[in-house]
Amino acid sequence: MDFSQIIPAMPGLVDGMLMTLKLLALSVVGGVALGTVLALLRLSSNPLLSGFAKAYVNYFRSIPLLLVITWFYLAVPMLLNWITGSFVSIGAFTSCLVAFMMFEAAYYCEIVRAGIQSISKGQENAAYALGMNYGQAMRLIILPQAFRKMMPLLLQQSIILFQDTSLVYAVGLMDFLNAARSKGDIVGLPHEFLIFAGAVYFVISFGASLSVKRLQKRFAV
Amino acid sequence: MSMISIKNVSKWYGDFQVLTDCTTDVKKGEVVVVCGPSGSGKSTLIKTVNALEPFQKGDIIVDGTSVGDAKTDLPKLRSRVGMVFQHFELFPHLSITENLTIAQERVLGRSKDEAMQKGLHYLDRVGLKAHAHKFPGQLSGGQQQRVAIARALAMDPIAMLFDEPTSALDPEMVNEVLDVMVELAQEGMTMMCVTHEMGFARKVAHRVIFMDRGCIVEDCAKEEFFGNIDARSERARQFLSKILQH
Numbered sequence: 001m002d003f004s005q006i007i008p009a010m011p012g013l014v015d016g017m018l019m020t021l022k023l024l025a026l027s028v029v030g031g032v033a034l035g036t037v038l039a040l041l042r043l044s045s046n047p048l049l050s051g052f053a054k055a056y057v058n059y060f061r062s063i064p065l066l067l068v069i070t071w072f073y074l075a076v077p078m079l080l081n082w083i084t085g086s087f088v089s090i091g092a093f094t095s096c097l098v099a100f101m102m103f104e105a106a107y108y109c110e111i112v113r114a115g116i117q118s119i120s121k122g123q124e125n126a127a128y129a130l131g132m133n134y135g136q137a138m139r140l141i142i143l144p145q146a147f148r149k150m151m152p153l154l155l156q157q158s159i160i161l162f163q164d165t166s167l168v169y170a171v172g173l174m175d176f177l178n179a180a181r182s183k184g185d186i187v188g189l190p191h192e193f194l195i196f197a198g199a200v201y202f203v204i205s206f207g208a209s210l211s212v213k214r215l216q217k218r219f220a221v
Numbered sequence: 222m223s224m225i226s227i228k229n230v231s232k233w234y235g236d237f238q239v240l241t242d243c244t245t246d247v248k249k250g251e252v253v254v255v256c257g258p259s260g261s262g263k264s265t266l267i268k269t270v271n272a273l274e275p276f277q278k279g280d281i282i283v284d285g286t287s288v289g290d291a292k293t294d295l296p297k298l299r300s301r302v303g304m305v306f307q308h309f310e311l312f313p314h315l316s317i318t319e320n321l322t323i324a325q326e327r328v329l330g331r332s333k334d335e336a337m338q339k340g341l342h343y344l345d346r347v348g349l350k351a352h353a354h355k356f357p358g359q360l361s362g363g364q365q366q367r368v369a370i371a372r373a374l375a376m377d378p379i380a381m382l383f384d385e386p387t388s389a390l391d392p393e394m395v396n397e398v399l400d401v402m403v404e405l406a407q408e409g410m411t412m413m414c415v416t417h418e419m420g421f422a423r424k425v426a427h428r429v430i431f432m433d434r435g436c437i438v439e440d441c442a443k444e445e446f447f448g449n450i451d452a453r454s455e456r457a458r459q460f461l462s463k464i465l466q467h
Binding site: 053060120122123125126127129130131132133140141144145167 | 311373
């Protein structure tokens with residue numbers, strides 16, 4: 001075992017980690033936003049809207065993430081090509097980002113829905129009684145309280161997403177794992193680099209998980 | 222002049238009828254107490270007045286505006302009618318001042334300064350000015366309910382609805398809330414109050430409505446309701462004998 005070669009490979013590994021974190025951050029923001037919209041649709045009294053949201057959530061929760069990633073990478077450009085008649089390149093990063101957002105939105109939707117439902121009907125009534133419309137009641141009264149309650153769950157789901165971003169190796173994006181793998185291959189030390197990568201994933205995920213637990217305790221008091 | 226006019230209102234939850242042909246009137250400046258056993262539909266009735274509960278038959282006219290009309294701007298109508306809830310329903314993520322000002326600013330479009338001035342004025346009136354910067358969770362139940370009353374008053378309502386405002390309170394906090402309500406009634410506020418506080422009813426109510434199983438069974442002047450018990454329906458007499466015993 002020779003771990004000394006990891007030091008000179010650091011710049012490439014850092015770039016990979018930055019790619020992972022960028023993908024994670026944008027996916028979480030987009031996924032939570034889309035998930036919130038889906039949750040509101042799902043809770044709507046309109047059967048068409050809630051039916052659409054329900055079908056969306058059930059569909060994306062029933063297929064593997066890897067499939068969504070490759071599907072967006074291969075099929076979407078083909079589809080765009082077929083529709084527009086010209087060649088459109090959307091690139092690995094964008095296709096991965098869209099895949100993560102749409103896939104994770106299904107999971108975030110269920111968390112946000114539970115969060116909204118945990119806020120008592122009385123709060124909604126009080127907002128309406130003061131003359132607020134649906135949008136104001138949601139934006140100013142219900143969602144701020146719901147997000148506070150579901151913060152631990154949202155973070156926990158995001159930690160899972162942090163690990164799942166490594167699936168982008170399938171379309172050749174240089175995230176942290178892919179960078180570690182290729183650097184290891186170049187210097188002929190794949191095991192050392194993979195062990196190192198595993199340790200980094202563990203430290204970050206487990207550390208984040210512990211802080212979420214601590215946060216949860218503080219919120220509970 | 223009638224401020225709230227409830228005309229033949231009926232409401233069903235599926236097959237179950239919760240309100241049956243309810244008709245009554247609250248005049249400007251009048252204080253009407255609604256009482257009755259639990260499950261009699263009194264909370265449901267008061268919530269139909271500002272359309273928090275929809276109804277299927279009849280109509281309610283609030284200051285000339287029909288609540289049942291699909292074209293009515295319900296948020297606007299609600300912004301003109303104050304409501305106080307059993308469980309206070311202050312917004313726990315907002316400070317007391319924010320609770321008082323948020324609807325004034327977002328719904329009525331008042332400036333920050335004006336909303337703050339108005340909010341603090343009413344907070345002072347319910348005797349809680351010193352608590353302006355706290356959060357709801359730091360106040361007692363009685364204090365929270367007084368803030369809730371101030372929050373409703375800050376909207377300059379044309380009438381106030383009270384839905385069992387003291388029934389979730391510890392006994393020693395009931396009076397501080399009733400005192401505020403009595404003061405309000407004596408100033409001529411139009412009030413419709415669902416409450417079991419018969420002392421309050423005797424003191425300030427003009428009329429008492431007694432409900433049972435979704436129907437308005439009694440609707441008469443306070444003096445008649447408490448003074449001429451023999452003329453009351455069997456059900457109302459039973460109810461009164463139970464709650465006035467102690």
